Amino acid sequence: xxxxxxxxxxxxxxxxxxxxxxxxxxxxxxxxxxxxxxxxxxxxxxxxxxxxxxxxxxxxxxxxxxxxxxxxxxxxxxxxxxxxxxxxxxxxxxxxxxxxxxxxxxxxxxxxxxxxxxxxxxxxxxxxxxxxxxxxxxxxxxxxxxxxxxxxxxxxxxxxxxxxxxxxxxxxxxxxxxxxxxxxxxxxxxxx
Amino acid sequence: xxxxxxxxxxxxxxxxxxxxxxxxxxxxxxxxxxxxxxxxxxxxxxxxxxxxxxxxxxxxxxxxxxxxxxxxxxxxxxxxxxxxxxxxxxxxxxxxxxxxxxxxxxxxxxxxxxxxxxxxxxxxxxxxxxxxxxxxxxxxxxxxxxxxxxxxxxxxxxxxxxxxxxxxxxxxxxxxxxxxxxxxxxxxxxxxxxxxxxxxxxxxxxxxxxxxxxxxxxxxxxxxxxxxxxxxxxxxxxxxxxxxxxxxxxxxxxxxxxxxxxxxxxxxxxxxxxxxxxxxxxxxxxxxxxxxxxxxxxxxxxxxxxxxxxxxxxxxxxxxxxxxxxxxxxxxxxxxxxxxxxxxxxxxxxxxxxxxxxxxxxxxxxxxxxxxxxxxxxxxxxxxxxxxxxxxxxxxxxxxxxxxxxxxxxxxxxxxxxxxxxxxxxxxxxxxxxxxxxxxxxxxxxxxxxxxxxxxxxxxxxxxxxxxxxxxxxxxxxxxxxxxxxxxxxxxxxxxxxxxxxxxxxxxxxxxxxxxxxxxxxxxxxxxxxxxxxxxxxxxxxxxxxxxxxxxxxxxxxxxxxxxxxxxxxxxxxxxxxxxxxxxxxxxxxxxxxxxxxxxxxxxxxxxx
Numbered sequence: 001x002x003x004x005x006x007x008x009x010x011x012x013x014x015x016x017x018x019x020x021x022x023x024x025x026x027x028x029x030x031x032x033x034x035x036x037x038x039x040x041x042x043x044x045x046x047x048x049x050x051x052x053x054x055x056x057x058x059x060x061x062x063x064x065x066x067x068x069x070x071x072x073x074x075x076x077x078x079x080x081x082x083x084x085x086x087x088x089x090x091x092x093x094x095x096x097x098x099x100x101x102x103x104x105x106x107x108x109x110x111x112x113x114x115x116x117x118x119x120x121x122x123x124x125x126x127x128x129x130x131x132x133x134x135x136x137x138x139x140x141x142x143x144x145x146x147x148x149x150x151x152x153x154x155x156x157x158x159x160x161x162x163x164x165x166x167x168x169x170x171x172x173x174x175x176x177x178x179x180x181x182x183x184x185x186x187x188x189x190x191x192x
Numbered sequence: 193x194x195x196x197x198x199x200x201x202x203x204x205x206x207x208x209x210x211x212x213x214x215x216x217x218x219x220x221x222x223x224x225x226x227x228x229x230x231x232x233x234x235x236x237x238x239x240x241x242x243x244x245x246x247x248x249x250x251x252x253x254x255x256x257x258x259x260x261x262x263x264x265x266x267x268x269x270x271x272x273x274x275x276x277x278x279x280x281x282x283x284x285x286x287x288x289x290x291x292x293x294x295x296x297x298x299x300x301x302x303x304x305x306x307x308x309x310x311x312x313x314x315x316x317x318x319x320x321x322x323x324x325x326x327x328x329x330x331x332x333x334x335x336x337x338x339x340x341x342x343x344x345x346x347x348x349x350x351x352x353x354x355x356x357x358x359x360x361x362x363x364x365x366x367x368x369x370x371x372x373x374x375x376x377x378x379x380x381x382x383x384x385x386x387x388x389x390x391x392x393x394x395x396x397x398x399x400x401x402x403x404x405x406x407x408x409x410x411x412x413x414x415x416x417x418x419x420x421x422x423x424x425x426x427x428x429x430x431x432x433x434x435x436x437x438x439x440x441x442x443x444x445x446x447x448x449x450x451x452x453x454x455x456x457x458x459x460x461x462x463x464x465x466x467x468x469x470x471x472x473x474x475x476x477x478x479x480x481x482x483x484x485x486x487x488x489x490x491x492x493x494x495x496x497x498x499x500x501x502x503x504x505x506x507x508x509x510x511x512x513x514x515x516x517x518x519x520x521x522x523x524x525x526x527x528x529x530x531x532x533x534x535x536x537x538x539x540x541x542x543x544x545x546x547x548x549x550x551x552x553x554x555x556x557x558x559x560x561x562x563x564x565x566x567x568x569x570x571x572x573x574x575x576x577x578x579x580x581x582x583x584x585x586x587x588x589x590x591x592x593x594x595x596x597x598x599x600x601x602x603x604x605x606x607x608x609x610x611x612x613x614x615x616x617x618x619x620x621x622x623x624x625x626x627x628x629x630x631x632x633x634x635x636x637x638x639x640x641x642x643x644x645x646x647x648x649x650x651x652x653x654x655x656x657x658x659x660x661x662x663x664x665x666x667x668x669x670x671x672x673x674x675x676x677x678x679x680x681x682x683x684x685x686x687x688x689x690x691x692x693x694x695x696x697x698x699x700x701x702x703x704x705x706x707x708x709x710x711x712x713x714x715x716x717x718x719x720x721x722x723x724x725x726x727x728x729x730x731x732x733x734x735x736x737x738x739x740x741x742x743x744x745x746x747x748x749x750x751x752x753x754x755x756x757x758x759x760x761x762x763x764x765x766x767x768x769x770x771x772x773x774x775x776x777x778x779x780x781x782x783x784x785x786x787x788x789x790x791x792x793x794x795x796x797x798x799x800x801x
Contacts, residue, residue: 033198037367045365056545068443070364090542132774
């Protein structure tokens, strides 16, 4: 991340999201991309579709700021969000030196040196609320609480901006929105 | 920036087509092109455009429908994945000779990698063979713009034009300002000219001459000429790149700070390559690096390759995706910088894809192995290719080949005096696409096999598009629906039975009956009909009870290895199976699978949450 975050022109952040089909990786990357656009940043994403979505490994790339290529190179990601712990072995190498790894895991795992690691059992939390499909938002909320959002944080946008993006996606006032926001807030509460 | 919205590449192509006045659009789904047509329909509704939008039975039919609109003076488009272009190549090559009067775009999406395809083939090579110009966008925004450029080019020269995005454009997302929609003011008007539209070989030669003249003129068309994107200094080296390889190169040249050492050109139209550009490159630079996916289309058009580095010289890897880490190394070497040792992330590995929990294909494959344990199992393209995990898929060649390969195995083994049980599987959409002609052929030749049509009422693999049997059109409208049993019988099949594969014991018995019929000489068709689990989940429906594993579980692994439901998890420490509540749909089919009856459905239990 560049030192002079806060100036939209200087924002350059690279994020990789990793999981398996059905965990809502696509939803999460699109939500973050829409939040970035609402903040006034250019955005490029790259998604996995097709065969790989059938429960196999799914990875999304998100680049916020001025970029041309939709792909994050290995050793370049500021943030790696892993929804399936076993994928750390596959996608750990995307992280830059000193980058942040946020993982859905019951106990903190060994992610190697020069990684800032934050772990939470998002599966258990999502199941406890009766909505196993909300695991992606629980983990995002947790990540936001841990790395901080907005101009001075580790993520380009704030929790409030994510909530606004969710509202634009799901329409204000519906039950789906309420469930989504509460999953996000649950993650935030556990990360604070 | 308030009006900028996130658009996937396919969505952007669709918006570009609708905004440019496309009136007829047809497609057959295939990754990475599937979302183009559904997006076209969405933009049609948003813009209030008058259009004919359809999911065609296959790519050949789709191309012919759209092409015919373009010889009636309308703008039209057909979209497909690259292997779909193989199916549509027959009309494409002929259409290039005849030309068009309205703009005609063939969108063929390539899949270097490949991520979700049988081949890494380069559609631009087919454009070259057909002699149609091809545009190669580097981003969603560019793909949207090229839809309009493509129509203009098509109408300026009266030729079909190919738009060739790749997976990294189709499934990239970008903030885009949608162009305004201007309702087209044309009406269809077909002007009869049999010497052209029904040309015999004598006229074809003339048309070929005319096409060659068009291609020469297109190689000088200003709107699609290559662009130099960095203008610092007068470097001795140049990179000519197209598609997403250009996007990677542009970002890397900036990050590496070598803009003054390497001139970067984006080739927008790889075929025909602009003649003046070829001369300029060869006259100006001491060394030229060509970056393109996935075949050396630009490279082979450079008339003097003494100073050219690319796929043909071995400087650029000859297969696989040109990932940015690979391009970084190529650029560093080219610019004389130390070459970084960072490799791309390993592709593949990790959890393999499996059929969804609750998917009825799993039951079908399990039953097939029960009924014909020593059989040969030809299969086809779709979700059910994952039956390979269950040991029930032996061959996958291309769309429709399950049927012809089943027949081929019978003829080959019959010659050697061998009687083998052959059970082929094909999805409903694939059956309609290319399975009917080989079924007719097999009936005529008295082939001996069982064909199981996996009828889940949808084209599931590519995102649940309708099939001709669904009775729903691309825009959700009601259409006529084909009667599958009637169609099978009309092909001459005497044994055609339909059943729900989730009732495993009964389905195994039916397969055995079908095998008996096949052995006596004749194709037997079993239609395994059960809705796609993904569709059923969205639609709601039955409230299943909880699945429980009793203390009788012996840890034999039969259910895990032979049924492979993601919700059945083997607990190594406890040496027994447990249910994953995150994924279990409660369908209860696994109850039939456990050899000791340790999997039970508890109707009083709560639905798995």
